[in-house]
């Protein structure tokens with residue numbers, strides 16, 4: 001008998017993949033912020049995301065709170081953490097130790113980043129890693145040394161991608177070359193910087209695919225509900241918020257009206273990114289759930305059935321009962 005051919009595969013196996021869903025959180029800076037973050041985590045957990053990412057201060061400024069939050073996510077929730085890690089200002093030895101610490105607490109996804117250069121214009125210490133690409137290679141080396149421990153699941157390494165030119169880069173074409181280099185060094189997927197025009201995301205996909213980038217490029221989308229936050233983010237990232245949304249938000253008479261405008265604009269942006277070929281959505285939550293959940297509600301994403309995760313919920317509830 002001849003082996004079954006791929007052509008004979010039932011057509012439903014080749015159907016469209018479900019859309020991936022993830023959120024970004026940052027480690028809390030005070031006990032009050034921690035309390036409100038855990039309310040947000042509970043609300044987000046109920047939506048069964050594929051993972052939640054936890055940011056990391058450049059030079060490891062919040063290393064302890066980041067690892068503590070990740071540890072609690074692993075121990076106390078059903079969520080899978082994706083740990084951001086920056087390399088600027090750290091030596092390979094320091095970073096190898098942090099990577100080991102993350103793997104020890106159960107992390108299996110790391111977003112490998114350079115981090116922003118010191119604001120005082122100073123140069124990073126001698127011997128510290130220079131680019132995200134160097135960090136990917138280091139993660140893969142640490143992973144290789146622990147390969148026997150990781151038999152049941154290797155580390156997924158993500159990287160940053162830029163729909164608009166990175167502020168230090170000479171061109172968008174150079175950004176794509178860098179993304180390709182990160183893929184060659186072992187990146188499995190990319191999450192984008194914020195963007196305000198879908199054409200920018202679609203153009204990045206086209207440039208990247210033409211250059212040979214094959215990894216998923218997941219759009220990072222922020223709820224467009226706050227003028228203050230959009231302005232601040234523009235300053236931090238160098239991505240100018242779209243004037244139209246800024247004007248419409250500023251002209252709103254009430255908070256409810258502002259939220260309605262912002263959520264609707266975010267849903268349009270996300271839907272257009274999905275129509276352009278986005279394989280998932282990564283929502284920048286700023287540790288608040290309300291706007292993110294409203295966006296999600298209106299998007300009605302095709303998501304996988306979560307039977308497995310429900311049984312994880314039940315197991316966890318049992319563990320909590322035993323502990324309490």
Ligand code: FAD
Nearest residue numbers: 055056058084113114115116131132160168169191192193
């Ligand atoms: P790189 O890929 O190293 O690129 C940095 C610059 O160097 C770019 O201009 C690039 O063109 C250039 N470059 C890279 N490699 C080469 C090469 N081989 N030769 C020549 N030039 C090169 N920051 C934080 O501090 N903490 C976070 O948690 C965090 N999370 C983020 C999450 C996402 C999804 C994104 C998009 C950004 C995040 N950032 C975070 C910001 C990020 O650290 C900055 O954008 C930083 O300036 C660049 O990081 P990178 O990983 O893209 O660096």
